[in-house]
Structure formats: structure tokens, C-alpha cells
Amino acid sequence: MAKPDVVVLDYGSGNVHSAVRALERAGAQVTLTRETVRIQEAAGLVVPGVGAFAAVMDALTAIDGPRWIGRRIAGGRPVLGICVGHQILFERGVEHGIAADGMGEWPGEVTALPDDVVVPHMGWNTVRAPEGTVLFDGIEDERFYFVHSYAVQSWDFDQTVESMAAPKVTWSHHGADFIAAVENGPLSATQFHPEKSGDAGMQLLKNWIDSL
Template identity: 80%
Template sequence: MTRPSVAVLDYGSGNVHSAVRALNRAGAAAQLTRDTQTLLNADGLVVPGVGAFSAVMEALKAIDAPRWIGRRVAGSRPVLGICVGHQILFERGVEHGVAAEGMGEWPGEVTALPRDVVVPHMGWNTVDAPAQSALFEGIGQERFYFVHSYAVQTWDFDQTLEVMRPPAITWSHHGADFIAAVENGPLTATQFHPEKSGDAGMQLLQNWIGTL
């Protein structure tokens, strides 16, 4: 049986090899690449992200990645964003009072978590997935590994839009409720790191790979 091909976008973000290894263990044929044809033609594309929102967006723009990501989404080709790769899919991020434009695939703003809790939010936390979630199927009340100081804390999707399948939003809490994952047609993203989340993360990656 042929393994689904997964391209992990190489734009200079650090600490991505663990994602490649986890995807391969989960049943994909994954490779780190910035080759345009591979990014467009792979069964799945993973957009990782470590660091500041604005820096990640600049690095993506430097290799024209937003255009390739957008073409995949427009063609209903699966994309998975992880951590800052999740955040940049929203409209904008605000860090230290400075706003940076995101890809705008979803409405919302990435803002600082409350300062009355330990920040960064680093470690294991539970999530609240909706019943219709395919990403969390068979996982139950497991914990996932987070490392972040910023998050999207409101969901402002236009509920009047007629869509065949509304986005599935998974929430978590650290000082405030924040979006832990989004499933929206071909576009999926997690604020946490599934590749660092043990058996639960492996099951989640297998669930995503199963949709390719």
C-alpha cells in the first residue's frame, strides 16, 4: 500500500525534523522541502512554525509560500498548520503592540494570553473538541503539548454563510479560552504540537493522514 505523500514546508523554521519523523511514523511519506511542484502536488502539506508571528510571515513571503498555500486551499488540497503555522492562517497577529498581517484564511486576531497566568503556556493541556471533529476521532480526553504566549481567543466566523460543513473549532484554556484547533474543509490547524504529544498526537496525525 502506497503511503500518502506529505510535504513539510521548509522556509527556515527551526525544530521541524521532529514533525517529519512523526508524520513518517504515522504512516505518511514525509519530506522537508521548498520545491514548488512538490508543495503543490503532495497529497498533504504541513506548515510548521516556531517563533514570532511577524517573523514567520516574512519568512513565508520570502519564498512565496502564501501563494502556494492559497492555491492548495483553493484546489481543496489538504493543508495542516502547526503552532505559528496555525496562527498565520488568521487575519493578523499582534505582538508587543505591533500588528502583522496574516494569510486571512480565517477571521481573527492572534493576541497575548492573559498575563495573570504563567506565560508562555508550555506543557500539557486538555482540549474540548466538538462532536463532529474528524481530527480528534478516537482520541477522547487526552492532553496535548503546547508552547505559546499568543493565541486566537475569539471565533468570529460569519454564521449566516451557507456552507455544507461549518468549521469544527476545538478550544483549550490557559488564563482564557483560546482556539486549539480548526478543521475547515481542506484546511486544518493546531495551536499545539501533535508531533510532541505522544500517543494522542500520533493518533491525531494518523487521523489527518487518513483524509489525504
């Protein structure tokens, strides 16, 4: 049986090679590229990200990444964002008083974690996953590895009507509740680093790969 074909988007972000290796160990055939044909044709696209929100958006925009990511999402083609690759899917980020627009796939603003806790939030933490989760299936009670000082701390998506298609939001806590992951049709993302989260992170990546 052929391994699912996954592209890790190469736009100059750090930490991409650890993501590539983790995805390979989880059972994918992985290519690191920014080639648009490969981005569109792959069974899955992973968007990593480390550093500042605005810098990641600038780097993505320089290779027209938001357009190609958006095309995949519009076509129902799976995308997984990791860390700042998760954050830029929201409406905007505010760091050191400077606001930058995100992709706006989800409502919400990336802001600083409370100033009465140690930042960055670095290390292992639990999550609160919703019923019906795919990413956390079988690992709902595990810990995952976080490295961040900013997060989305509220969720304003209209969920007045219960639906199987409603986004599934996973939360964690460091001084305040913040969004640790979202699953929304073809689009999923995690604030933590699954590639640094040991066996639990490996299982999460396998769950995503198996869903492609």
C-alpha cells in the first residue's frame, strides 16, 4: 500500500526538517517544497512556523503561500498548520503592540499570554479535546510540547446550531485558557509541536495522515 503523499511547505521557516522526519516516521511520503503543482496535488499539506506572527505571514506572502493554502482549503484538500502555522490561520496577531493580518480562516486574535505567568510557555501540557476529535483519537489524556508566548484565547465562531461540520476546538491552559488545536473540515492546526511531542505527537500525526 502506497504511503500518503505529504508536502511540507518550504517558505524559509525554521524547524522544518524535524517536521519532515516526524511525518515520515508517522507513515507519510514527505516532500519539502514550495512548488505550486506539488502543493496542490499532494494528499496533505503541512504549514510549519516558528518566530513572530508578522514575519511568518511576510515569508508566506513572499511565495504566494496564502493563495495556495486557500485554494487547497476551498477545494477540500487537507492542510495542517503547526505552531505559528496554526496562528496565522486566524484573523490577526498582535505582538509588542504591532498588529498584522492573518489568513482569516477562523475568527480570533493571537495575543500575549497573561503577564503573570512564565513566558514563553515552554514544555509539556495537557489539552481538553472535544468529542469526535480525529487528531486526538486515543490520545485525549496525553501531554504535548508547547513553545509559545502568544495564543488565541477566545473562540467566536458561530456554533449556535450543532452540526457534525462545526469546528472542533481543543483547549489548553497557561495562565488562561487558549486554543491548542482546531479541526475544521480539511483544515486542522495545533499550537503545540507534534513533532516534539514524543509518542503522543507521533500518534497525532498518524491520525492526521490516516485521515487523508
